[in-house]
Amino acid sequence: MIYAKFHTNSGKRIKYNKNSSVWPGIKFAETINKPFIGWIIGNGKKIDFWRDSWATCTPLREHIDLPNHLWKLCTAKVSDFINSDGWNVPSDIFLAFLAMGIDITSIPCNPNDEDIQIWKSDIHGEFSVKNAFESTRNRLDTAWWWKFIWLKCLYPGLSGFAWRLMNQILPTDDLIQRKGIQLASICTHCGCIAETVDHLFFECTKVKVLWSWATSTFNLAAVSKHERWKQILEKSQALSTYINDLWITMVLSVSRWLWNARNKLRFDERKLSIREIQNRVLREIDNNAKMSKHVVKSCMWKLLNISEIKLCCDGSSLGNPGPSGIGVVYRDWEGRVMGRFYKSVGITTNYLAEVNTIIDGVDKAIHRGWKNLWIVSDSSAAINAFTTHKIPWKFRNKWIQLLSSMQSIRFSATWREADYLADTMAK
Structure with a gap:
């Protein structure tokens, strides 16, 4: 009713005044929110062909x-171009779409369902005031280091020091001098040059010995002269979660005890040797290791039911979001590999890559005539999305179409180690 009251027949806003207590606010919000509003296309009866996104x-x-007077004649609905089998677009309009860079055949539609308006920035397409605020507000970029310093495996004292370190608010000599305070400066550890953050934590001869010891302990590549906190903390990302937690603890503990050793020598005139620092770092790692998750569980590989095909699925994202890939391995009920499928899916998140893997894997299986499927993935979140019928809106229509072509399907969540091949292909 409000749309009809304040818009002309051609779809433009009226240019004359009408009294309303809510329209000024709606008009302001419309331009901000419009890019976030979309449609899951069903039969197309609710969607204006020309004016809806x-x-x-x-x-x-x-x-x-x-011209405006011609737009009054453009009243088509999307339903005018859909029949019981899907899209039914005249050739001239189809070519016009291609000229605009739109392949309409790649847009899924489900003629048996009604159209659903969705809020694009929510993964399930559901609108909420909180999500709308988060999507439209101006915000600064999130600091890269937050995911390293607030881990559950770290004691609050170590996390607090790491926060000061990453925010560059430790009172090193160079920071004090930048605030206008005249100060004679020299490195407390080596006594060679003035103290700076880079020298204290990366360039001093004492710290080089400690970094060499730390990397050799974890069998990682040595810290080069150009590497800083981000590169050092990410050295163990390819290792298990437990080892990664221990490495982060090692990096932050080495940094803290370098700082503590500097303060003890400068203010208490007590020098900590490299061996003493190493022992204290190891003691701190031992204390923090008790807070890290290191549960060992057994797993076993089961054969399928007769005539069933097993899809071992895995998706991977380098950055979350970042460049992503998917990999699927197909096995029959005797355990033989029947095929494999992998491809890049562009920039997306880990979760969406995992969901995309299952969707595309099932699609390929149906095209090969396999209709009794067992889906296995190391992503419990993705498996839960399918078992609870809460598929991300981007894939909902395609999944509904695939379901109509299957005879049976079941889902299981497992560990990554259960199918190393799919994990490797995804990367």
């Missing part, structure tokens, strides 16, 4: 320059 991020009307 269903084919691209903007309405088709904004791609075409027509």
Whole structure:
């Protein structure tokens, strides 16, 4: 009703005044929220072909320059181009779509369902005031280091020191001098040059010995002269979660005891040897290791039911979000590999890559005539999305279409080690 009251027949806002207590606020929010509103296309009866954002991020009307009086005649619905089998687009309109860079056949539609309007920035398409605020507000980039210093495996004291270290608020000599305070400076450890953050934690001869000891303990590549906190903390990402936690604890503990040793020598005139620092670091790692998750569980590989095909699925994202890939291995009920499938899926998150793996894996299986499927993935979140029917809105229509072609399907969550091949292909 509000839309009809404040818009002309051609879909433009009226240019004259009408009294309303809510329209000024709606008008302000409309331009901000419009890019986040989209559609899951069903039969197309609710979607304005020209004025709603269903084919691209903007309405088709904004791609075409027509006089206003002609837009009054453009009243088509998306349903006018859908029949019981799917899209039914005239060839001239199909070519016009291609000229705009739109392949309409790649847009899923489900003629047996109604259209659903969705909020794009929510993974399930559900609108909430909280999500709308988070999507539209201006915010600074998140610091890269927060995921390293607030781990559950770290004691609050170590996390607090790491926060001061990463925010560059430790009172090193160079920081004090930048605040305008005249200060004679020299490195407390080596006594060779002035103290700076880089020299104290990366360049001093004493710290080089400690970093060499730390990396050799974990059998990692040595710290080069160009590496800083981000590169050092990420050295163990390819290792297990437990070892990664221990490495982060090692890096932060070495840094803290370097700082403590500097303060003890400067203010208490007590020098800590490299061996003493190493022992205290190891003691701190031992204390923090008790807080890290290191549960060992057994797993076993089971054969399938007769005539069933097992899909071992895995998705991977380098960055979350970042460049992503998917990998699927197909096995029959005798354990033989029947095929494999892998590809890049562009920039996305780990979760969406895992969901995409299952969708595309099932699609390929159906095309090969396999309709009794057992889906296995190391992502319990992705498996839960399918078992609870809460598929991300981007894949919902395609999944509904795939379900209609299957005879049976079941899901299981497992560990990554259960199928190393799928994990390797995804990366």
